[in-house]
Amino acid sequence: MSMFTTLEEAIEAAREEFLASQPGLDAGDALVSQFALQKYVMQDGDIMWQAEFFADEDEQGECLPIRSGEAAQAIFDGDFEEIELRQEWQSENTLHEWDEGEFQLDPPEDTEEGEAAAAEWDDDNSDSDRWA
Numbered sequence: 001m002s003m004f005t006t007l008e009e010a011i012e013a014a015r016e017e018f019l020a021s022q023p024g025l026d027a028g029d030a031l032v033s034q035f036a037l038q039k040y041v042m043q044d045g046d047i048m049w050q051a052e053f054f055a056d057e058d059e060q061g062e063c064l065p066i067r068s069g070e071a072a073q074a075i076f077d078g079d080f081e082e083i084e085l086r087q088e089w090q091s092e093n094t095l096h097e098w099d100e101g102e103f104q105l106d107p108p109e110d111t112e113e114g115e116a117a118a119a120e121w122d123d124d125n126s127d128s129d130r131w132a
Contacts (some may be wrong), residue, residue, distance in 0.1 A: 003040055003048035007082050010037075010049035015076060018053040026055065031055065035072035036063035039094045040103060064093055 002017075002106070004010040019027055033055040042048055052061040053076055056066050069096075074080055087109055095103035 001065045003050050005046065005048060007037075007051075007085060009073065010051040014051035014053050018055075019075070022055070030076065032072050033057045033068060033079040034059065034065050035067040035075045036061055036065045037089070039089055041094055041096045043097045043100075053081045 002010075002013055004013060015027070018032065019025060019030060032053045032055060034057045036052040036054070038050045040048040050063055052063045052104070053072065057065075059105065066085075066103065075085075081132055095105060111129065
């Protein structure tokens with residue numbers, strides 16, 4: 001799983017990975033059917049992104065599918081506004097790092113450590129994060 005500090009880097013890496021999985025395919029000829037995205041909040045509070053492109057809408061990966069068809073192709077072609085993707089991200093879908101490499105939607109609050117993590121994460125999906 002490759003995560004990146006910026007959404008743009010994540011999308012570029014997903015584009016490169018998609019092209020690498022399609023030998024002999026030129027970027028201008030590539031047809032994608034689905035774009036998937038995932039936002040992560042790391043233990044240190046850093047925001048990380050992961051993105052994936054798929055040729056078939058039925059394919060599944062590690063990220064949540066958020067665009068299909070022409071909209072997915074537009075993102076692949078670089079015809080998108082990063083700010084719109086950030087604004088449309090549903091905060092309840094953000095994964096939080098609980099332990100090294102282990103992620104979940106919400107921290108467990110049944111322990112003192114979990115309560116402390118929950119307090120820290122309360123602010124991680126504010127509107128200001130969407131504009132970052």
